[in-house]
Amino acid sequence: MLPIENYLLLSLLLFTIGVIGVLTRRNVIVMLMSIELILNAVNINLVAFSRYWGSVDGQIFAIFVITDAAAEAAVGLGIILAFFRNRETVLADEMDMLRW
Amino acid sequence: MLNAALFYFFAALAVVSAIAMVTRRNIVHAAVFLITALLATAGIFLQLQAQFLFVVQIILYVGGIMVLFIFVIMLVNLDVSLHLVQFNRQRFVAGVLAVILGVQVLGAFWVGRGSLKLGAARAMEPKNTEAVGQALFQQYMLPFEIASILLLVAMIGAVVMAKRRV
Numbered sequence: 001m002l003p004i005e006n007y008l009l010l011s012l013l014l015f016t017i018g019v020i021g022v023l024t025r026r027n028v029i030v031m032l033m034s035i036e037l038i039l040n041a042v043n044i045n046l047v048a049f050s051r052y053w054g055s056v057d058g059q060i061f062a063i064f065v066i067t068d069a070a071a072e073a074a075v076g077l078g079i080i081l082a083f084f085r086n087r088e089t090v091l092a093d094e095m096d097m098l099r100w
Numbered sequence: 101m102l103n104a105a106l107f108y109f110f111a112a113l114a115v116v117s118a119i120a121m122v123t124r125r126n127i128v129h130a131a132v133f134l135i136t137a138l139l140a141t142a143g144i145f146l147q148l149q150a151q152f153l154f155v156v157q158i159i160l161y162v163g164g165i166m167v168l169f170i171f172v173i174m175l176v177n178l179d180v181s182l183h184l185v186q187f188n189r190q191r192f193v194a195g196v197l198a199v200i201l202g203v204q205v206l207g208a209f210w211v212g213r214g215s216l217k218l219g220a221a222r223a224m225e226p227k228n229t230e231a232v233g234q235a236l237f238q239q240y241m242l243p244f245e246i247a248s249i250l251l252l253v254a255m256i257g258a259v260v261m262a263k264r265r266v
Contacts, residue, residue: 001221002104008209008216010111010144014118014137016202021122023194024187029127029173033134036165037118040141043153051148054222056231059150060240063232066160067247071254073165077172078261084176085264093188 007048014041026091028083032076039069106147114140125186127173135166152229 014037021034043062050058084090087097117136124130142157188194209216225231236244 002107004216005209005213006107006111007144007148010114012202012205012209013115015205016198017115017118017122019198019201020195023198024191025122026184026186026188027127029169029176030122030130033130033169034122036161037121037134037137040138040161044141044144047145047148047150047153050150051224052221054224056225056228056235057239059153059228059232060235062150062153063156063236064243064247066156067251070160070165071250073168074254074258075261077168078258080172081175081262090176091184 004048004052007044011041011044011048014038014044026093028080028090028092028095029077031092032073032080035076036069036073039065103147107144110140110143110147113137114144125182127177128170131166131170131173134169135162138162138166149224150228152232 018034018038018041021037022031025031025034043065046058046062046065048058050056050062080090083095087094089095114137117133117140121130121133121137124133138157138161142154142162145157146154
């Protein structure tokens with residue numbers, strides 16, 4: 001069995017890549033996909049600790065995180081569709097309707 | 101030995117496809133690379149003996165959420181946006197800040213590494229799905245119901261958002 005640090009490092013790498021994606025991309029759809037990557041990195045942590053404690057509690061939390069990810073993706077993509085219908089763009093820096 | 105080889109294979113696959121996802125110009129390619137990263141994560145779940153989550157990851161993430169993403173990409177994708185700059189103006193500052201965040205978490209690992217010594221992994225129950233079901237419907241009954249309400253709210257929200265005229 002591998003030491004748990006391997007899983008934590010993998011999770012940290014994926015999390016950082018996801019944060020870079022959210023902060024630097026212009027396309028809102030890619031930003032949402034990066035958020036999915038971040039949630040996925042958290043799940044790796046939870047499942048790894050669950051494995052090391054020999055209990056399924058961490059996996060239950062991972063299931064709730066997946067549920068949240070599904071809800072967030074559905075609402076986020078709905079917002080993107082509504083915005084695209086109004087403004088014909090999916091670029092984050094052109095979304096300035098609330099700015100003055 | 102095989103365990104370690106599997107872990108390194110899936111970890112490398114996940115990290116490489118995550119980097120490819122963030123840097124690709126074409127959104128459809130990015131979505132396909134995200135699918136690869138999610139499948140590699142599913143492999144890591146299997147390697148961690150979380151068989152139920154392995155199946156849930158494939159069915160729900162790859163089969164559900166990613167289909168939704170690709171559907172929206174097909175509705176929204178503009179050929180024009182392929183030729184635009186794909187990164188925003190704050191990209192250098194943002195990249196440096198994200199890396200600093202990663203280094204900070206790494207430092208937190210380093211400081212707290214003494215308390216991470218969990219020793220050898222304890223044995224999991226052999227029937228993973230049964231154990232998850234027991235925990236979900238006994239100990240975590242209330243969060244389970246709250247999650248179902250959350251899904252209902254999200255469903256209504258998505259329908260209202262995507263409607264042509266509110």
